[in-house]
Amino acid sequence: MRNTSSINLSAIIVLILLAIALLLSGCFYASPATEEFGVETTVKELSSPKLLGRLTGTDGNLKAQSLIENHFKSLGLKPLFSDSYLQSYSHTMFQPDKQEFTLNFHLEDGSVRRLTYGKDFMEQRVNERFHTVSPLSFDLQDSHIEQKIAIIEDSAKLSQAYEHKPLAILKRSDTFMKLLPEASDGVPVLQISPDTADWLNHHRKEVRNVEIGMKLHAEEITASNVVGYLPGTQSEEHRHAIVLSAHFDHVGWVGTGKDKTIYQGSLDNASGVSALLQLASILSTVSAAEFESDLIFAAFNGEESGMQGSKAFVKQLSDKYDHVYNINIDCLGLKNGNRMLLVGNPSSPLLSALNTYMTKRGISSTTEGTYGGSDHLSFLESGFEAVTITQENIQGFHTTDDTPDHLDFKLLDQYVEVLSNFILEQGDSPEFVHGDQTVQSQISPLMSEQQATMSELLEQAEKERESLRLGEYKLIGPDEQPLLVIGSNETFTDKSSAEQAVVGLMLPAKIGEYAFGSAIVNLTFPNTETNEFNGTELNKVYKYKSEITTEDIEGLGLIYKDDHGRGVSISISKTKFDFEGQNISESKKIYNGHEYTVIYTPEYVILSTEANVRGQQYFLQIYGGKDHQVGGEGTSFVFNWTSEDLPLALKWTDGIDWGALIEGMGI
Numbered sequence: 001m002r003n004t005s006s007i008n009l010s011a012i013i014v015l016i017l018l019a020i021a022l023l024l025s026g027c028f029y030a031s032p033a034t035e036e037f038g039v040e041t042t043v044k045e046l047s048s049p050k051l052l053g054r055l056t057g058t059d060g061n062l063k064a065q066s067l068i069e070n071h072f073k074s075l076g077l078k079p080l081f082s083d084s085y086l087q088s089y090s091h092t093m094f095q096p097d098k099q100e101f102t103l104n105f106h107l108e109d110g111s112v113r114r115l116t117y118g119k120d121f122m123e124q125r126v127n128e129r130f131h132t133v134s135p136l137s138f139d140l141q142d143s144h145i146e147q148k149i150a151i152i153e154d155s156a157k158l159s160q161a162y163e164h165k166p167l168a169i170l171k172r173s174d175t176f177m178k179l180l181p182e183a184s185d186g187v188p189v190l191q192i193s194p195d196t197a198d199w200l201n202h203h204r205k206e207v208r209n210v211e212i213g214m215k216l217h218a219e220e221i222t223a224s225n226v227v228g229y230l231p232g233t234q235s236e237e238h239r240h241a242i243v244l245s246a247h248f249d250h251v252g253w254v255g256t257g258k259d260k261t262i263y264q265g266s267l268d269n270a271s272g273v274s275a276l277l278q279l280a281s282i283l284s285t286v287s288a289a290e291f292e293s294d295l296i297f298a299a300f301n302g303e304e305s306g307m308q309g310s311k312a313f314v315k316q317l318s319d320k321y322d323h324v325y326n327i328n329i330d331c332l333g334l335k336n337g338n339r340m341l342l343v344g345n346p347s348s349p350l351l352s353a354l355n356t357y358m359t360k361r362g363i364s365s366t367t368e369g370t371y372g373g374s375d376h377l378s379f380l381e382s383g384f385e386a387v388t389i390t391q392e393n394i395q396g397f398h399t400t401d402d403t404p405d406h407l408d409f410k411l412l413d414q415y416v417e418v419l420s421n422f423i424l425e426q427g428d429s430p431e432f433v434h435g436d437q438t439v440q441s442q443i444s445p446l447m448s449e450q451q452a453t454m455s456e457l458l459e460q461a462e463k464e465r466e467s468l469r470l471g472e473y474k475l476i477g478p479d480e481q482p483l484l485v486i487g488s489n490e491t492f493t494d495k496s497s498a499e500q501a502v503v504g505l506m507l508p509a510k511i512g513e514y515a516f517g518s519a520i521v522n523l524t525f526p527n528t529e530t531n532e533f534n535g536t537e538l539n540k541v542y543k544y545k546s547e548i549t550t551e552d553i554e555g556l557g558l559i560y561k562d563d564h565g566r567g568v569s570i571s572i573s574k575t576k577f578d579f580e581g582q583n584i585s586e587s588k589k590i591y592n593g594h595e596y597t598v599i600y601t602p603e604y605v606i607l608s609t610e611a612n613v614r615g616q617q618y619f620l621q622i623y624g625g626k627d628h629q630v631g632g633e634g635t636s637f638v639f640n641w642t643s644e645d646l647p648l649a650l651k652w653t654d655g656i657d658w659g660a661l662i663e664g665m666g667i
Contacts, residue, residue: 042274055252077228089312091223102213118254125189246272247303272329310375325385333412337391340365514560565627
């Protein structure tokens with residue numbers, strides 16, 4: 001993931017994931033085409049500590065490059081630019097062991113407390129050459145702040161600190177984010193550990209001066225992208241291509257010897273490369289007659305250091321093709337990563353088509369969110385259509401927490417399956433491959449330190465969201481770019497608590513033989529334009545209306561079960577459910593004169609029906625389930641109705657008067 005922002009919004013809505021869609025989307029899993037290219041195997045190979053974080057210009061990066069090249073060869077892809085899959089380019093590298101960073105505390109007694117790079121501090125924003133020995137200030141309003149080093153405890157105050165122009169900034173960070181050096185003329189920033197920040201707070205009177213030193217050493221090397229393609233049926237006069245891409249480099253390591261800390265980069269972006277290789281595996285089995293366009297698979301190098309690889313690729317690609325569009329994959333498959341996030345030009349037909357397709361096939365997706373940017377920017381800057389596929393709430397990237405155990409490989413496989421179907425069904429659409437090359441990116445780049453701040457704010461937003469009650473909202477972050485956090489959903493495990501939260505709601509104690517287990521209430525939150533929040537105080541909780549009533553409910557997700565944890569999940573919505581896909585089928589069943597839609601997935605069945613209550617049409621989906629232990633984190637309610645259970649499922653479902661049930665709940 002690159003340290004730039006891809007959407008310029010003054011207020012970003014951070015919405016809770018619609019729990020019903022999450023449950024349904026998680027079941028439409030298709031097995032990978034071959035085990036050899038299984039996403040889990042590839043992620044673990046690429047994020048092995050033996051590859052030392054895959055930094056461009058290192059042996060670990062070359063090993064990753066070789067792995068991808070061998071995959072392309074085994075699939076029979078053709079080299080794009082020459083006889084080699086490797087596209088070389090000139091790359092500027094900052095070798096980790098050659099960079100010089102210093103942080104020392106000069107004490108009143110004449111002693112010096114020397115801090116350890118990577119353990120006590122890490123760079124965030126750097127100058128190519130910088131050195132100062134200056135007093136420390138804990139007050140941004142200090143009249144002499146421009147001659148001092150500022151320390152801040154809250155990342156949200158970083159923009160405010162810049163405005164006061166201190167000599168440098170020390171910023172408390174609970175977890176260091178490893179950013180590759182980019183020389184800047186701005187105020188230098190160092191991240192400091194909680195222990196270091198606490199020590200300074202307790203010993204501030206003992207510290208006479210703080211010494212900060214930075215010295216960057218750049219090298220010019222030759223690096224390579226790995227590129228293969230499947231030729232289409234187009235003529236030589238009309239050359240167009242679909243580029244599927246993901247970057248395979250990461251940020252390397254800090255420290256030496258036994259103290260070396262490796263940044264494995266499983267989410268960022270072993271996940272994207274594994275998806276790319278799986279797509280190549282699936283699509284390489286398709287007849288060449290399926291595509292008019294050339295289908296290019298590009299594993300980019302140097303994304304973490306300024307998208308150097310993709311920029312070189314696009315320059316050379318422009319000489320070969322008349323029209324190109326790009327679908328890039330970066331940071332995908334994270335557990336609790338929330339919805340799929342599609343990032344690109346807001347007016348792009350490609351962006352819109354992908355979002356619509358994902359939604360219709362049961363993937364919860366959105367085009368509104370904040371993202372650090374990726375190689376799709378290189379295409380947009382050259383006037384080509386481009387979209388990056390990621391997730392709303394990506395956390396832990398560029399940290400030591402980015403390891404394989406944080407990924408949901410079944411979810412990643414599901415994303416790959418649906419994306420491959422999109423390419424097969426709509427990849428050659430004229431509006432994409434013959435699109436207007438004058439499309440310009442509506443993207444405002446962020447510097448590395450701003451991205452780090454945004455990442456921390458998103459993590460804070462997720463925590464804040466969990467604390468908000470139904471219908472509450474608050475703004476967090478800096479004044480110039482606040483985040484809007486909304487409590488649009490809430491889960492209740494106590495029936496009376498749900499009824500107290502929503503005026504008029506009356507949940508039944510039992511449905512059939514099953515007792516109340518939990519309820520998820522989903523609200524219709526009003527459209528939120530930025531100007532609606534003028535004058536809203538930061539970090540203050542507001543309610544969008546004085547009381548929530550049943551008229552505000554968009555849908556309910558109910559779980560009712562017996563003493564053994566077996567029961568039913570019932571989704572009730574005012575919006576029709578729509579699920580399609582290669583591995584999903586539907587059929588109509590008549591039972592006791594009532595029509596039901598049976599949705600067949602590879603393993604389970606779901607029943608769908610409708611009910612009209614006082615002129616309002618409600619759509620229901622019902623599936624049988626049971627409690628399942630999830631590690632040491634409690635239980636989740638998972639599907640257990642199979643096709644063999646269909647007669648009993650129909651009998652149980654038909655035994656409930658759904659219209660009367662909904663009316664009795666007051667919704």
